[in-house]
Amino acid sequence: MPYHLFKCSECIPEREKHAVIKGPGETLADALPLGYLNTIPGTISERGCAYCGAKHVIGTPMKDVIHLSHGPVGCTYDTWQTKRYISDNDNFQLKYTFATDMKEKHIVFGAEKLLKQTIIDSFKAVPHIKHMTIYQTCASALIGDDINAIAQEVMEEMPDVDIFVCNSPGFGGPSQSGGHHKINIAWINQKVGTFEPEITSDYVINYVGEYNIQGDQEVMQDYFKRMGIQVLSTFTGNGSYDGLRGMHLAHLNVLECARSAEYICNELRQRYGTPRLDIDGFGFEPLGTSLRKIGLFFGIEDRAQAIIEEETARWKPELDWYRARLTGKKVCLWPGGSKLWHWAHVIHDEMGVDVVSVYTKFGHQGDMEKGIARCEEGALAIDDPNELEGLEALDMLQPDIIFTGKRPGEVAKKVRVPYLNAHAYHNGPWKGFEGWVRFARDIYNAIYSPIHELSKLDISKDEIPTDKGFVTRRMLSDANLPDKVRNDPNMRPYTGKYDSLVDLRGKTYPTFEPQPVAV
Amino acid sequence: MGDAMRDDVMKDRTEQLVDYIMKKCLWQFHSRAWDRTRQNEGILTRTRQLLCGEPVDISTPEARCYWVDAVCMADAFRARYAWLADMSRDEIAELMQGLHERIEFLTVTGSLNLELTDQKY
Numbered sequence A: 001m002p003y004h005l006f007k008c009s010e011c012i013p014e015r016e017k018h019a020v021i022k023g024p025g026e027t028l029a030d031a032l033p034l035g036y037l038n039t040i041p042g043t044i045s046e047r048g049c050a051y052c053g054a055k056h057v058i059g060t061p062m063k064d065v066i067h068l069s070h071g072p073v074g075c076t077y078d079t080w081q082t083k084r085y086i087s088d089n090d091n092f093q094l095k096y097t098f099a100t101d102m103k104e105k106h107i108v109f110g111a112e113k114l115l116k117q118t119i120i121d122s123f124k125a126v127p128h129i130k131h132m133t134i135y136q137t138c139a140s141a142l143i144g145d146d147i148n149a150i151a152q153e154v155m156e157e158m159p160d161v162d163i164f165v166c167n168s169p170g171f172g173g174p175s176q177s178g179g180h181h182k183i184n185i186a187w188i189n190q191k192v193g194t195f196e197p198e199i200t201s202d203y204v205i206n207y208v209g210e211y212n213i214q215g216d217q218e219v220m221q222d223y224f225k226r227m228g229i230q231v232l233s234t235f236t237g238n239g240s241y242d243g244l245r246g247m248h249l250a251h252l253n254v255l256e257c258a259r260s261a262e263y264i265c266n267e268l269r270q271r272y273g274t275p276r277l278d279i280d281g282f283g284f285e286p287l288g289t290s291l292r293k294i295g296l297f298f299g300i301e302d303r304a305q306a307i308i309e310e311e312t313a314r315w316k317p318e319l320d321w322y323r324a325r326l327t328g329k330k331v332c333l334w335p336g337g338s339k340l341w342h343w344a345h346v347i348h349d350e351m352g353v354d355v356v357s358v359y360t361k362f363g364h365q366g367d368m369e370k371g372i373a374r375c376e377e378g379a380l381a382i383d384d385p386n387e388l389e390g391l392e393a394l395d396m397l398q399p400d401i402i403f404t405g406k407r408p409g410e411v412a413k414k415v416r417v418p419y420l421n422a423h424a425y426h427n428g429p430w431k432g433f434e435g436w437v438r439f440a441r442d443i444y445n446a447i448y449s450p451i452h453e454l455s456k457l458d459i460s461k462d463e464i465p466t467d468k469g470f471v472t473r474r475m476l477s478d479a480n481l482p483d484k485v486r487n488d489p490n491m492r493p494y495t496g497k498y499d500s501l502v503d504l505r506g507k508t509y510p511t512f513e514p515q516p517v518a519v
Numbered sequence B: 001m002g003d004a005m006r007d008d009v010m011k012d013r014t015e016q017l018v019d020y021i022m023k024k025c026l027w028q029f030h031s032r033a034w035d036r037t038r039q040n041e042g043i044l045t046r047t048r049q050l051l052c053g054e055p056v057d058i059s060t061p062e063a064r065c066y067w068v069d070a071v072c073m074a075d076a077f078r079a080r081y082a083w084l085a086d087m088s089r090d091e092i093a094e095l096m097q098g099l100h101e102r103i104e105f106l107t108v109t110g111s112l113n114l115e116l117t118d119q120k121y
Ligand code: SF4
Pocket: A049, A050, A051, A052, A071, A074, A075, A078, A136, A137, A138, A139, A169, A170, A171
């Protein structure tokens, strides 16, 4: 597997070890990009800071919590509302964010008084919320404010509240991934084992590394409930503070995003003996296998099988409709961390697209191992790329679409490559069987958008055709399809609702006769 | 079948199974070397036992968790690789031994992942 040095990075030769092209017959033992290292000076990274990783990715999806940043208001602003981790309590955690708003004078004289007052004021402002997470930032870490001591003082004065302190300042790691690590370990050290939620089923799981982006968690929870499984906690999307304090009571940790949350699963395995089962919630086959594994673990495989059959019959004809129109399209799969391996093989297998490149902003070498193992030969794998490398790769690979974050996504648009938001989604949820069809629909809508056709014309030099009128996506996508495929009665485009979650909230579930406990 | 030819067939079949594991599974990529070795042992041993019709230990939650990955993999191997049905138990055991060694090489001893030897999670 040859390393690849971008032309634009010839002046930063260390970058060469951060990109490889997957060659024929080569294995992971031949070459692997470096990863999770400090960004090389001179390369403008697209990464986030360790505070952002702790707060924005993992902390804030917890739904019944006041999320308070102890630092300048800018840190908070940058981690507020840019992800779409919704919740079933009217999105409290998205609507409100709290900060101590540190100024220069606090840097000089300390900000502990300010912190204490802000904690008290915040609890008073939303009296129905009794939990708080305080996030350290660069500024409050550098001046050495003792956040734990202040939190303890307030908890003694206000016995009905509980506070979690996350000491993960921006500089606490090479990227947001350092913050994922810190908050995982802080949560298990400070909070797991301090609350005992009610156990209502013989089959109890923690669903870990799932952030309820546009409702993903609620979709998966629906499957689990249909199987009679209690989701004791979700770490952390749509998750409750007390549920997460009770993680030690589950029988199984079902781990989705290993990049951001394997640490807590590993620790739960070591400290409480709870096994860790890694799953894929994306794609019909991987999701079906994942549900089957969970069913097998508890001895209720038949319940998983029933869901797989019902959902596949309902949604497969719609996935196939998109597959027929997406086959052979070239994709740059450039997410943050785990989606490079969650999606690399399955969008190829089930939607027919070719992944020509994978990248990760904050992944570790383990993520690259998984991603490279799963993508096809010839793919370009890049660790922590800078913007110029991204542009050079787009020019070299000429993809039909890119799945990435909104910063590189907007750059891609400028070079006329349609983009889908891999972190926050377009019209998600994208997990689950229906979700996977929604993802395919979003890809289809992006690739065949007539606007993109127009954007390829440069009015300063291209001749603008005046003999062509209105076109639709369907006219573009079906132009070269054989009649047999175009009119196939066994395929149809998406027929689900605009909001696929409405029917899930408030749904009633079957009760199952207790079975001999399998574990 | 001559020995060399037989070796080639075994090697080719091992690579087919490796390809399946690399594309479809996640269990082989835990983050530490000792953890990967433990996973490889727990899951590949049980897969071999299932394919050879031997009893499988599922007496603890940990053992059961390995077993679910093994069940799904054994089923997938049977469904995808018709040649498995024509192999004797001893041949399957030999094939699985080779697979175990190859996976251990790719994920542990030959892995270029510098994080594998970190002491802490
Ligand atoms: S790097 Fe420091 S100052 Fe910047 S957003 Fe992160 S915590 Fe705040």
